Amino acid sequence: MAMPAKTKYPLLVLLLALAIFLRFYRLPTTPPGLYRDEAINAINAVEAAATGHYRAFYPENNGREGLYVNAIALLFAFFDAPHDPWVVRLPAAVAGVLTVPGLYLLVAELLGDGPGLFAAFLLATSFWHINFSRIGFGAVFAPLLLCWALYFFTKAVRAADPRAAGWHAAFAGIVYGLGFYTYIAYRITPLLFLAFVPFFKRSAHFWRRAGVFVAAAFVVAAPLGWYFLEHPGEFLHRASEISVAGAASPVAEFGANAAKELLMFNVRGDSNWRHNISGAPELFLPVGLLFLVGIAIGIYSLERRGRDGIQGRTAERVIFPAFPVVLAFLWFFLALLPAALSDEGIPHALRSILMLPPAIILATMGGVCLYRWIKNWNRGVAVAAAWVFLIGAGAAGYRDYFLVWAHNPNVPPAFDAGYVETGREINALPASTPKYVVVGVGGVMVRGIPMPAETTMFITDTFTPAGQAAKNVHYVLPDKFGVIPKGTIPWDATVFIIR
Numbered sequence: 051m052a053m054p055a056k057t058k059y060p061l062l063v064l065l066l067a068l069a070i071f072l073r074f075y076r077l078p079t080t081p082p083g084l085y086r087d088e089a090i091n092a093i094n095a096v097e098a099a100a101t102g103h104y105r106a107f108y109p110e111n112n113g114r115e116g117l118y119v120n121a122i123a124l125l126f127a128f129f130d131a132p133h134d135p136w137v138v139r140l141p142a143a144v145a146g147v148l149t150v151p152g153l154y155l156l157v158a159e160l161l162g163d164g165p166g167l168f169a170a171f172l173l174a175t176s177f178w179h180i181n182f183s184r185i186g187f188g189a190v191f192a193p194l195l196l197c198w199a200l201y202f203f204t205k206a207v208r209a210a211d212p213r214a215a216g217w218h219a220a221f222a223g224i225v226y227g228l229g230f231y232t233y234i235a236y237r238i239t240p241l242l243f244l245a246f247v248p249f250f251k252r253s254a255h256f257w258r259r260a261g262v263f264v265a266a267a268f269v270v271a272a273p274l275g276w277y278f279l280e281h282p283g284e285f286l287h288r289a290s291e292i293s294v295a296g297a298a299s300p301v302a303e304f305g306a307n308a309a310k311e312l313l314m315f316n317v318r319g320d321s322n323w324r325h326n327i328s329g330a331p332e333l334f335l336p337v338g339l340l341f342l343v344g345i346a347i348g349i350y351s352l353e354r355r356g357r358d359g360i361q362g363r364t365a366e367r368v369i370f371p372a373f374p375v376v377l378a379f380l381w382f383f384l385a386l387l388p389a390a391l392s393d394e395g396i397p398h399a400l401r402s403i404l405m406l407p408p409a410i411i412l413a414t415m416g417g418v419c420l421y422r423w424i425k426n427w428n429r430g431v432a433v434a435a436a437w438v439f440l441i442g443a444g445a446a447g448y449r450d451y452f453l454v455w456a457h458n459p460n461v462p463p464a465f466d467a468g469y470v471e472t473g474r475e476i477n478a479l480p481a482s483t484p485k486y487v488v489v490g491v492g493g494v495m496v497r498g499i500p501m502p503a504e505t506t507m508f509i510t511d512t513f514t515p516a517g518q519a520a521k522n523v524h525y526v527l528p529d530k531f532g533v534i535p536k537g538t539i540p541w542d543a544t545v546f547i548i549r
Contacts, residue, residue, distance in 0.1 A: 053163035061167050069150040069174040072447060073143045073183045077136050080456045081184060083467030084135040085324060087111065088186035089504035092138040093513045095122035106231065106274040110496050113284050117231035118188030133511050138186035145194045146183020150174050152197035153407055157414060159204050160374035169414040175447035178332050178399060178406055189400055191232040193407050196239060199226035206259045207250045219259040223266025230271045235388035235404055242384055245377045294393045308390040314397035315341055315409060324464040325399040327455050332399060334446045336439060341409055343416030348375040370415055382408035466505045472546050473509025476523060484543035485523045491549050499525050503548055
């Protein structure tokens with residue numbers, strides 16, 4: 051049953067305000083520093099803005115799809131944006147906020163307004179999502195675009211008006227096609243749309259609307275596809291580096307990784323402080339329990355459907371319609387594959403970020419059912435329990451991020467905070483002072499200099515030779531620094547060491 055507009059829209063506004071607060075509050079200072087992967091995104095963005103050469107794919111640092119870099123580039127192209135970490139993270143924060151209404155609309159379309167608002171709340175207060183909404187990685191765009199694409203495609207295949215359906219399908223395809231420019235894990239998602247076929251294939255207009263969707267997605271994704279046709283080695287370069295295929299027993303390794311990924315929701319999560327409170331479950335404990343309840347309810351719903359048949363089932367016996375259950379399960383397990391097939395840092399919250407929306411949907415199903423059960427027993431208890439849960443989950447999201455994680459001493463090193471300080475010390479010196487930066491730490495080489503230096507380079511705007519000359523900054527490797535002829539370094543030079 052639809053929720054009255056006078057109730058629904060104020061609640062949605064409150065949820066958006068909550069999402070904005072948790073993603074923008076103290077953004078200039080939290081997280082600290084600027085991790086090297088964020089910095090190379092920023093540096094490529096500065097170059098793109100200066101040259102007007104926006105790429106579908108940026109090959110440096112093992113290769114990155116171009117949407118996030120180009121979003122940062124627009125900030126530098128049209129605004130006088132400073133070389134500060136918060137500028138690099140601004141598109142992520144915006145994407146994080148916009149994912150909340152996207153998930154609301156999708157779940158409301160599948161299950162109703164109440165479940166939609168609950169799902170949006172769970173996402174808005176999720177530490178997992180708050181964290182990646184405040185880091186300059188392109189992966190946060192993947193759940194944003196997939197949620198909106200699924201919403202519009204669902205609207206398209208259900209619409210009675212052919213004209214509206216066509217527009218919905220085209221917009222869904224455009225949004226979905228953009229997702230291929232976000233993160234490598236997104237490439238598994240075409241299989242997700244197979245979930246629509248058993249439920250809508252008998253519709254007279256389904257295949258036509260699906261064709262519009264596919265055509266629009268193909269046109270939008272074509273530049274990236276063309277790039278990979280011209281550079282086939284780039285397509286699987288990063289995936290091949292970290293694949294379980296190189297393990298002694300790939301099948302066993304895949305199974306172990308899958309188990310770790312499944313356990314990360316309630317038992318042990320990502321141990322990287324950049325991604326998580328090291329080792330903490332990815333879901334707040336009550337949400338994790340609702341997630342398990344949702345899985346059980348989803349399986350029960352499908353089991354009853356299979357036992358009773360399509361015509362014989364009743365609403366009382368099938369707790370949720372089959373389509374949203376199948377969509378959530380398929381989405382969850384497809385999103386599991388990229389992480390389980392890798393052999394690095396498992397469980398990996400970033401590589402698994404596409405698992406978050408279906409996990410939230412399943413937790414929503416669990417929460418809705420649990421509330422209904424308690425309400426049937428005692429309405430007052432159900433309402434009180436709901437308020438306790440909502441207040442607790444909201445408080446936990448703030449506490450875990452701003453009070454626990456942000457103040458942990460392991461967080462600044464995880465974001466190369468020291469390299470940002472080095473950059474600011476360099477900026478404080480006059481241009482006339484020669485500055486030698488000895489890069490004494492290893493990493494992927496970018497134009498002859500290890501990746502960790504990218505953070506300092508962005509803060510000082512000295513990535514290019516012209517920038518280095520203007521600021522009188524010289525980047526050298528330790529082996530070169532030791533053999534620089536005596537007298538080459540001016541007596542008044544300042545030496546910085548990145549280690």
